[in-house]
Amino acid sequence: MELDPLILSRIQFAFVISFHAIFPVFTIGLASFIAFLEALAFKTDNPVWLRLSAFWTKVFAVVFGMGVVSGIVMSFQFGTNWSNFAQASANFLGPMLSYEVVTAFFLEAAFLGILLFGRDKVPKGVHLFAAVMVAVGTFISSFWILSANSWMHTPAGIELRDGIFHVVSWTEAIFNPSFPYRFAHMGLASFLTGGFVVAGVSAWYLLLGREVEANRKALSICLWLLLIIAPTQAVLGDFHGLNTLEHQPMKVAAMEGNWETSTRVPLLLFAIPDNDTQSNHYEVGIPGLASLILTHDIDGEVPGLNEVAKDEQPPVALVFWAFRIMVGLGLLMIAVAVTGLLLRFKGRLWEARWFLQGLRFMSITPFLAVLAGWVVTESGRAPWLVYGMMTHAEGLTPSLTGAMALFSLIGYVVVYALVFSAGIYYLLRVLYVGLEDQVVEEEYDSDRPMRPLSATHVPFEYNKPGMKIGKFGPPTNQGGSQNGGI
Amino acid sequence: MAASELILIWAFIIGFGVIMYVLMDGFDLGLGILFPFAPDDTARDVMMNSVAPVWDGNETWLVLGGAGLLAAFPLVYSIVLPALYIGVFLMLAGLIFRGVAFEFRFKANTSRYLWNWAFAGGSTVAAFAQGAVVGAYIQGFETANRVYVGGALDWLTPFTVLTGFGLMAGYALLGATWLIMKSEGYIQDWAYRITPPLLVAVLLVFALVSIWTPFIDDMVRDRWFSAIRVIWILPALALACAFQIFRSVRKRYEGMPFVATMGLFIFTYLGLLVSRWPYVVPPEYTIWDAASAYDSQLFLLVGLVFVVPVVLGYTAWTYWVFRGKVRAGEGYH
Numbered sequence: 001m002e003l004d005p006l007i008l009s010r011i012q013f014a015f016v017i018s019f020h021a022i023f024p025v026f027t028i029g030l031a032s033f034i035a036f037l038e039a040l041a042f043k044t045d046n047p048v049w050l051r052l053s054a055f056w057t058k059v060f061a062v063v064f065g066m067g068v069v070s071g072i073v074m075s076f077q078f079g080t081n082w083s084n085f086a087q088a089s090a091n092f093l094g095p096m097l098s099y100e101v102v103t104a105f106f107l108e109a110a111f112l113g114i115l116l117f118g119r120d121k122v123p124k125g126v127h128l129f130a131a132v133m134v135a136v137g138t139f140i141s142s143f144w145i146l147s148a149n150s151w152m153h154t155p156a157g158i159e160l161r162d163g164i165f166h167v168v169s170w171t172e173a174i175f176n177p178s179f180p181y182r183f184a185h186m187g188l189a190s191f192l193t194g195g196f197v198v199a200g201v202s203a204w205y206l207l208l209g210r211e212v213e214a215n216r217k218a219l220s221i222c223l224w225l226l227l228i229i230a231p232t233q234a235v236l237g238d239f240h241g242l243n244t245l246e247h248q249p250m251k252v253a254a255m256e257g258n259w260e261t262s263t264r265v266p267l268l269l270f271a272i273p274d275n276d277t278q279s280n281h282y283e284v285g286i287p288g289l290a291s292l293i294l295t296h297d298i299d300g301e302v303p304g305l306n307e308v309a310k311d312e313q314p315p316v317a318l319v320f321w322a323f324r325i326m327v328g329l330g331l332l333m334i335a336v337a338v339t340g341l342l343l344r345f346k347g348r349l350w351e352a353r354w355f356l357q358g359l360r361f362m363s364i365t366p367f368l369a370v371l372a373g374w375v376v377t378e379s380g381r382a383p384w385l386v387y388g389m390m391t392h393a394e395g396l397t398p399s400l401t402g403a404m405a406l407f408s409l410i411g412y413v414v415v416y417a418l419v420f421s422a423g424i425y426y427l428l429r430v431l432y433v434g435l436e437d438q439v440v441e442e443e444y445d446s447d448r449p450m451r452p453l454s455a456t457h458v459p460f461e462y463n464k465p466g467m468k469i470g471k472f473g474p475p476t477n478q479g480g481s482q483n484g485g486i
Numbered sequence: 487m488a489a490s491e492l493i494l495i496w497a498f499i500i501g502f503g504v505i506m507y508v509l510m511d512g513f514d515l516g517l518g519i520l521f522p523f524a525p526d527d528t529a530r531d532v533m534m535n536s537v538a539p540v541w542d543g544n545e546t547w548l549v550l551g552g553a554g555l556l557a558a559f560p561l562v563y564s565i566v567l568p569a570l571y572i573g574v575f576l577m578l579a580g581l582i583f584r585g586v587a588f589e590f591r592f593k594a595n596t597s598r599y600l601w602n603w604a605f606a607g608g609s610t611v612a613a614f615a616q617g618a619v620v621g622a623y624i625q626g627f628e629t630a631n632r633v634y635v636g637g638a639l640d641w642l643t644p645f646t647v648l649t650g651f652g653l654m655a656g657y658a659l660l661g662a663t664w665l666i667m668k669s670e671g672y673i674q675d676w677a678y679r680i681t682p683p684l685l686v687a688v689l690l691v692f693a694l695v696s697i698w699t700p701f702i703d704d705m706v707r708d709r710w711f712s713a714i715r716v717i718w719i720l721p722a723l724a725l726a727c728a729f730q731i732f733r734s735v736r737k738r739y740e741g742m743p744f745v746a747t748m749g750l751f752i753f754t755y756l757g758l759l760v761s762r763w764p765y766v767v768p769p770e771y772t773i774w775d776a777a778s779a780y781d782s783q784l785f786l787l788v789g790l791v792f793v794v795p796v797v798l799g800y801t802a803w804t805y806w807v808f809r810g811k812v813r814a815g816e817g818y819h
Contacts, residue, residue, distance in 0.1 A: 069585050072545070073578050075552040079567030080574055083633065086556060087564035091779045094557025095786040101553045102793045105546055110796075166779050397568040399634045408575045415579045419586050426590065460593040 003402025006393055009081040012409040014378070016073050018371055019416055023067030025370050028142060028187070029194020030060050031135040034115075036221075038131040042124055048214045053131075054119065055435045056198065058456040061116055062430055066423045068104075073412070075101070081405070085385055085395030089165050092158060092173055093148050100144035107137030139187065146186055150179035152386050153377065154247045160389060177247055181240040182377075188233040189373070192333060193366035195226045200363025201431055203356035211435045216350065219359075223340040223349075230334045237330065238293070244380075245294055248387060249303040250312070251380030254319035256290050257283075260304040265290040273316035278306070314382040322375035329369040336362055430458045492784060493777045496558040497766075499790065503554060505755050507547035508616075509660070509748055510801075514541040516661020518584055518609020519654055520680070521602065528814045529673045530602065533661075534591065536668040536812045540804055541588060545581065546797075557786050561632060561776035565767050568634045569627045570619055570641050577615035584608030610654065617653025621646030624699055624706075624758070626768040645698060652691030656751065659684040663731070663743035668812050674740075681735050681743060689728055692754065696721070699761070705769065706761045717760045724753035 034056050041049035075097065078086040086093070114122055114130035122130075157172030158165045167173050199222035202215040245252045257273045257280050258265050266285030273280050291300040305313050336358065343349045381387055385395040514537040524530045556563045567574055583604045591601035618641060625645060628636035662684055665677040700707035710717070727749035734742035764772040777783065 065589060068542070069582055072549055072581060072585075075549050075556075076567060076574055076578060078556065079552075079563045080571050083564035083568045086567075087560050087632065090556050090560030090563070091782040094553070094560060094778060095782055098550070098553040098557045098786050099789055101546075101549050102789055105550070105797060106793060110800075164779075167781055167785075170781075170785060397564075397571075397634075399568050399636065399638075400571065401638060404571050404638045407572065411575055411579060415582055419582055422586060422590060426593070456593075458593065459595060460590050460597060 003406055005400040005402045005405040006396050008402060008405035008409050009396060009400065010392065012081065012405065012412060013077060014375075015409070016070070016077060016412055016416075018374070019420065020067065020070040020074055021370065021374065022367050023063050023070060024138070024142065025186075025190050025193050025367070026197060027060060027064050027067060028138040028190035029192070030056060030063070030197070031131075031138045032191065033194045033198060034060060035128075035131040035135040038128045042128045048217055051211075051435055052214050052218050057116060058458075059427070059430060061456060062423070062427050064112070066420065066427075068108075069419070069423075070416075071104075080408070081397055081400060082385070082395045083397040085390065088163055088390060088395070089152075089386065091165055092151060092167050096144050096148040096151075096174075100141055100148075103137060103141045103144065107134060107141065111137065142186065142190075143183065146183050147174050147176070147179050150182045151176045153182075153381055154178040155386050155389055165386075165389075178240075178243055181236070181243045184236055185233070185240045185373075188229055188236060189366065189370050191229050192226065192233060193370065195222045195229065196333070196359075196366045197363045198222050199226065200360045203359035205434060206350070207353065207356050207360070214435060220349075223337065223344070226333065226337040227341055230330070230337045234330055234334065237327075242294070244377075245303075248381065250305060250308055250314060251319065251377070252294065253303050253305045253307075254314045254316045254380055255323040255376060256294075256302065257316060257320045258290065258302055258304045260306050261301065262304060263291060263299050263301050264288045265294075265302040267293065268320075271320065273320050275310070275313060275316055278310070312383060314380050319376055319380045322372045322379070326369050326372040326376060329365045329372070332365065333362070333369075426458075426460060429460070430456050433458045487784075489777075489780045490774070492780060492787070493773055495787065496777065496783055497764075497773050499794075500551065500554060500558060501759065503547055503551045505752060507544070507551060508755065509751060510544035510547065511541070512657045512751070513537070513660040513664040513744075514544060515584075515609045515613045516657035516659065517665065518605050518661075519613055519658045520661050520665075521606040521609070523680070525672060525676050527598075529669075529676065532669050532673055532812050532814055533665060534588070534605070536665065538588065538592070539808045540801075542585070543801055543804060545585070548581075550797075554786075558778055558783055559766060559773065559776040560778050561771055562766050565627055565629055565632070565634045565771075566619075566623075569636060570622060572638060573615045573618055573622075573641055577612050577619075580608040580610070580612030580615065582608070584612065613654045613657045614650040617650035617656075618642065618646040620653060620758070621649030623768065624649070624695075624761070625702060627770075629767065629770050632771075645695075645702065648691060648694060648698075652688065652695065655684055655687040655691060659688055659731075660744070660747050660751070663747045666735075667741050667744045670811050670813070673814075678735055678738065682732065685728060685731055688750070692724070703769070705765075709761055717757070720753050720757040720760065724750050724757065727753060 034053055037049050037053035037056065040046070041053055078093070111130045111133040114127065115134050118130065119127055151173060154177040155165075155173075156176040157167060157169040157174075159168050160166075199219055202219040202222065205211055205215040206219065241252065241255075253259075254273075256265065257268050257271045259273075259278055259280070264287065266283075266287045267289035268280070268283060268285040270282060270284040271280035272282055288298040291302055292298045294300065294302055305316065339355065340349065343352050343355055349355070383391045383393070385392045517533045517537055521530060521533065524533060552563075585608075587601040587605035587608060591598060591605060594601055621643070622641040625641075625643065627634055628640065659681065662677045662681045666674055666681065669677060700710060727746045730746040731743050731750070734746060762768050764774070766773050766776050
């Protein structure tokens with residue numbers, strides 16, 4: 001089999017960016033949640049808020065650390081695998097990505113340290129301010145990245161001269177047509193991610209009967225937030241879809257599995273789209289509903305894939321199914337949030353163990369929904385890298401061979417498998433130790449700046465089976481290590 | 487501001503960023519290279535603790551350099567990265583391993599030896615790959631129509647292997663002299679002991695590269711043997727620094743060996759730059775060819791004017807806070 005560097009590079013990019021994306025998606029939501037808890041702590045003086053905030057800050061630190069490590073790779077991907085694209089779009093993408101790095105550094109240098117280590121060293125107001133700034137900073141960071149990404153979907157404010165994009169209007173380029181929708185959609189996705197993870201972990205603690213008061217409070221807040229955010233996301237997603245219909249009709253056609261431009265297009269519940277035969281197999285749909293959703297008119301005309309040549313169509317089955325996974329999970333999230341409300345009204349929220357169990361499993365769903373959503377939007381742009389202007393094939397590094405791409409792809413898979421399983425394993429350890437870990441905090445106190453992961457003191461290994469939670473002594477007791485776990 | 491001035495400013499920023507990265511990440515990569523040879527695990531704790539508070543700030547310069555290069559000199563980014571495809575991957579993999587090892591070694595008890603190896607292996611591979619990049623840069627890149635057209639392993643030649651080992655030795659030297667400054671007792675004795683042989687290795691590579699380079703490239707030969715003679719002061723100063731390292735180690739000065747090693751790096755780096763100036767993608771393209779649009783360079787410069795002073799201030803503050811000796815049993819964690 002001939003190794004195709006184009007396919008392999010696309011798989012590699014999808015792999016490294018998916019791995020990278022799950023961390024910031026979580027930290028953006030969590031940062032806002034922490035700022036919210038800090039504000040409650042500031043206003044009410046209830047120590048529960050402080051304990052919750054301190055615990056989730058530690059989780060934040062670990063995830064943030066992993067995001068930084070996986071981010072190093074990202075800043076080189078465009079050059080190594082997509083050098084023609086990098087060269088052509090550097091005038092716009094270069095400053096965008098640089099500003100992102102600069103924002104992230106600024107955030108880490110100035111405010112993250114105070115949030116993680118300054119609780120007892122700065123006045124309460126300053127600590128709250130730092131928490132808010134970290135939350136704002138994560139949004140500014142994603143602002144640059146999503147602007148750059150949106151520009152690839154709906155390029156604006158640029159001029160193509162001699163194969164190079166030149167920026168003619170920074171405002172139009174940065175605030176390109178799909179950017180506001182994508183930014184809002186991702187912002188809410190981050191909140192949903194943060195919300196469902198915190199809810200799931202709190203539910204798990206409640207099932208174990210650990211720190212009941214604090215975790216009930218955390219879960220209760222999350223359920224209220226999710227009740228508002230999950231339906232809002234559905235509405236916003238609809239707007240985002242309409243924006244896509246306007247600017248990238250073929251993506252919408254693939255999402256709907258609609259091959260021919262027509263009216264009264266059904267909403268397909270099941271189908272196996274086939275690019276080769278240009279049709280769907282085993283179609284099951286609700287007549288007219290896609291037209292109604294997309295045009296708000298049951299007789300509305302929906303563009304079909306037949307409007308472009310076969311080689312300009314996205315991989316329809318992938319986009320079609322990824323879209324259904326995302327929407328299905330989104331509906332599930334709404335259902336869970338509403339169920340929570342009903343149980344609350346009946347006063348049975350804390351007794352319904354099946355619901356708490358369900359919430360545990362829900363904590364993975366936002367990550368799946370986010371990844372599915374990115375598959376929809378990115379694969380749906382294919383074969384374009386910059387929509388309507390540059391294809392994937394044109395953007396690829398000319399000197400790249402299939403063997404090189406395969407080598408690095410396998411390499412990244414191996415490295416990530418080793419490194420991030422250690423990271424995720426450690427994160428689970430931090431969650432396992434839970435809120436009770438905070439007793440030993442004082443022993444490591446130091447007035448020196450530290451790095452994100454210094455915020456947790458949880459040892460890496462699961463040391464003694466049956467060891468009581470909350471009894472993690474300082475590592476000086478554990479066989480001659482002097483530095484006592486970060 | 488004229489376009490040419492802006493490009494010069496950017497050349498200075500990127501050039502400055504590169505040497506900042508080399509000096510700062512250099513000594514902590516160097517400690518990783520020396521890690522397996524340390525006298526005992528206590529010494530390893532001290533070595534790691536001496537850089538733990540600063541290493542990730544050091545690596546920020548690399549990320550900033552990558553993104554800054556894309557913004558200011560996209561041609562360099564889009565030719566050099568494909569040319570060094572395999573090398574870049576190895577460097578990133580090495581940096582990831584050592585970065586994670588940094589975090590988890592302190593938290594680990596029974597799995598500590600694994601993180602030791604990840605730290606040493608990652609540092610060594612990353613240092614070698616960076617050294618090979620320097621060699622590849624001296625060698626030049628095969629290009630046509632502003633894209634790289636050479637093969638996957640063109641960067642891996644006897645010459646770049648030599649520069650790869652050279653930079654490993656150089657980073658190890660930075661690490662050893664850093665350790666002299668930051669440690670005491672038997673750990674410091676060990677650092678004093680390994681410094682002279684490391685310096686000899688560095689000078690050997692330095693000499694070989696100096697002899698070899700003019701044969702690789704006519705332009706470099708002309709630059710050194712027929713053009714302005716004043717540039718000979720750079721290797722002369724580098725050698726003076728080397729002599730100073732020997733002398734200060736013999737007298738058991740504590741700070742001077744590290745300072746002199748930094749000097750050795752700076753003058754060698756400047757020597758390298760004047761060999762190639764104004765070419766950034768030798769042998770074809772100069773900084774003028776490689777620059778991005780005026781507007782784009784200006785747009786980013788505005789932000790950097792505010793941020794770079796903060797970054798430098800923050801860096802200086804961190805080093806100031808962590809000044810002084812690191813003692814066994816006294817970590818920052």
